[in-house]
Amino acid sequence: MSVFLVVGVVVYFVPTLVAFLRGTLNKGSVLVVNLFLGWTFLGWVVALAMSFSGSRSQR
Numbered sequence: 001m002s003v004f005l006v007v008g009v010v011v012y013f014v015p016t017l018v019a020f021l022r023g024t025l026n027k028g029s030v031l032v033v034n035l036f037l038g039w040t041f042l043g044w045v046v047a048l049a050m051s052f053s054g055s056r057s058q059r
Contacts, residue, residue, distance in 0.1 A: 012034075012038055012039075012044075013034060013038075014048065015030055015033075015034045015038070015044065015047035015048040015050070015051045016030055016031050016034045016035075016047070016051070018048065018051040018052065019031070019050070019051035022051065022052070022056060023056045024050075024051055024052075024053075024054050024055075024056060025054055025055055025056065026050060026054050027051075029050060030047050030050045030051045033046060033047040033050060034047040
């Protein structure tokens, strides 16, 4: 049961992970949308699209 919970949490936060790994400028916005609207499929897809869109921060 706990394995399913861990996998579920990781899948839920995929958009946030992608945003932070890519260094997206709006990663805070992605986190907020993912946290509060990610439970709906549409909110999760929007957060995922936000994580891939926009420019990257300069490292």
